Amino acid sequence: MTTFDLIIIGGGPAGYVGAIRAAQLGMKTAVIEKAKMGGMCLNWGCIPSKAFIESAKLFKKIADAKSFGIDGIDKKALKFNWKKAAKRKDRIVMRLVKGVEYLMKKNGVEIINGEAKILDNEHVMVGDTKYTCDKMLIATGSRPLRAEYKNIDQKKIMEIDEFFALEEKPECILVDGGRINACEMALMLRYTGSKVTMVTESDSLIPFLDEEIRKFVMDKIKKAGITVYTGAEISKDAEDGVYVGDDYVECDVILNAKRRRAVLPEMEELELERNGHFLQINEFMQTSVPNVYAAGDVTKQFFAQVASAQALTAVNHMNDIKETLDYNKLPVNIYTDPEIAYVGYNEEQLKQKGIDYKVGKFPISVNGKAMIEGETEGFVKVLSETKYGEVMGVHIVAADATDMIAEAVMAMRLESTVDELARVVHAHPTISETFMEASYVAADRPVHI
């Protein structure tokens, strides 16, 4: 079959989720994937990184197991076995990729293996085969640009997919970048004993975070023993390392974790409006050519959950279901230690918008369950506008922040006020109580502080 209602280019969290939804709505759907189903996220992104991070956190926890009443661990004998952690990661990735392939089959979605070349808004070539479609969804992802490493020995430079495929853990590494995956990987490597340096052009790590959390991250990274260069870049090559500005930095490997740019298929007779290096889309994910949609990284949205939500929105729109996405009510998740997650505005944004707001802040350190788990770093910060108390943003730094944020997203989506939130009874003892407590503070009736 070479004619489809919908051809999706790219089998990542935008592409495969969009495909399932399209099939459910009765569209004959194909996904063209040049590498592996699941895309960057499953194969070289979210999943592998979190698998390594989980191993690294457990490694760190075990070193502290004595305080929990566990005897018989010889700290000196403990070794992080990168190869085994990588094998575990591979098993998880394989299982999830197979899961995606199964879902494609189950839903009657055709997978076309190969690289897509777009002929026009209704035709796509893969190899020698020409496919025809009524609608198209471009979900081809992104990657960091490599061209900038002009004067550096290319053997030192490693892309994230190469990094995850390493046989041995690099013992001395420079992470080039200061955004989310840079911080995640730097901490993971540091926890497992590597010497780590970070270099970022920005003046802080993860610059779009709430100011208080930015400071927290910088502190945490430095306390972990990672050297951080801000407002800096790699200047020239050197033996067993590189120069950052005028400073010599020792490293075996440079992990390219710089800003990402869209990876777009070759397009012959199709011109799509751009947003810098990315594709310009409207609220229904349509590009400047109405039957061609785009979702995920190619639209400058780098979170898997946003990609999936965009794809669902696009496919719904193709079927006359007109739901839009409120990007401000989507969660952001970061797997540092502790984790970070937020939804909505931060304090700087509220100030810029001239919205009067209140801060309800509650420290994780006084929460009973957090003490029990031995994970007492962090805080929950609920920002609400002064007049009605509507929640404007929730920022969480906590061991399990990426799961905790779900409740906040729900509350924001349902336009809850802090007063309502404070009345939602939370189980005791749980970490989630801190969210209720922060809401209490914002509602001017704190209990546990």
Place this chain on the structure above:
Amino acid sequence: MTTFDLIIIGGGPAGYVGAIRAAQLGMKTAVIEKAKMGGMCLNWGCIPSKAFIESAKLFKKIADAKSFGIDGIDKKALKFNWKKAAKRKDRIVMRLVKGVEYLMKKNGVEIINGEAKILDNEHVMVGDTKYTCDKMLIATGSRPLRAEYKNIDQKKIMEIDEFFALEEKPECILVDGGRINACEMALMLRYTGSKVTMVTESDSLIPFLDEEIRKFVMDKIKKAGITVYTGAEISKDAEDGVYVGDDYVECDVILNAKRRRAVLPEMEELELERNGHFLQINEFMQTSVPNVYAAGDVTKQFFAQVASAQALTAVNHMNDIKETLDYNKLPVNIYTDPEIAYVGYNEEQLKQKGIDYKVGKFPISVNGKAMIEGETEGFVKVLSETKYGEVMGVHIVAADATDMIAEAVMAMRLESTVDELARVVHAHPTISETFMEASYVAADRPVHI
């Protein structure tokens, strides 16, 4: 000072939370506590049990650390050090008790140490001092009855507070009871190597659970190597053990985890209507004598969060803030492994009520983050009524169910439908995605299954 606006008898999660709220609302408040501030929950209940459980789970996890890529652990050398785990528990309890005492002081609440004797609805004696109050809140808790162990050597029998104070872990124990704390303690002991037998008069463990979850618990407990006698009781004493019916069961210790009964203060000239062994209250927590309120275990509500919520409701009512509690939208939390939590109705209850419902069920095992954490047991089950899709109940079996339930409680409190829930974007990869997926299933558009 011996005259108060409010005297609270009992310094547990009902008493101390109620006291803070009362003080915030301007009431001169005293709490009478005969043992330790924080009550059963902090000192001999929720907190100590969870501290031991955390240690036990880590002990089990470490035995499996190799698969995460951590070398150098000699499984044979691993030993659970009860004394150290108990010391850690003591430090946490002490910190929390001090926290409660600090909160009392900060809010200007007087703590009166001693046993209260109620003279009438406005007067309470502690030792030789007579206190006068305008309102009274009875929050004196509960304990399992011991009188039933008539023919058993009393030295074998242990109350939960004695158990937590043990110097050594009992290596062979009979847990007499099949409800929440019985299951929690049985698993904790088993994970740390003890021989454990459970005895319950009921025909299942934790009988009020959703049927599917009841089966899950029974399976899990048995697979862990715990012998369970249902519909049975201890019949007679024996050497190094007891008889359960006609079967000899070896044990050094019997942990009394039977049904609990209210612990009430002595009352001279005050007669309060009863509900069996407990106090009868109305929707504002008033007993049959309107200025005397009750909250927590004495009202036959055994969860700390319910006790606190009841106390807030009571204190609000004393100040003409008339909010009631919807008990059906309060979370239930159980720290087995995996954890269990639910809110709202279960399937049997919906059938009994004649409500047509849909089941949206999603297994934890296919969730990426669960695979990463190595915690893939369990499921999320969302029950919604057929007509509008309003959520009627959410039942979760998962490693972190007690925290996950917060989102479901929020959704139910805000009267969300499964269709709305399914549209709340969840961060990827997180366990919380399973809740979205279960809602998708209930809304007839599953994605990842």
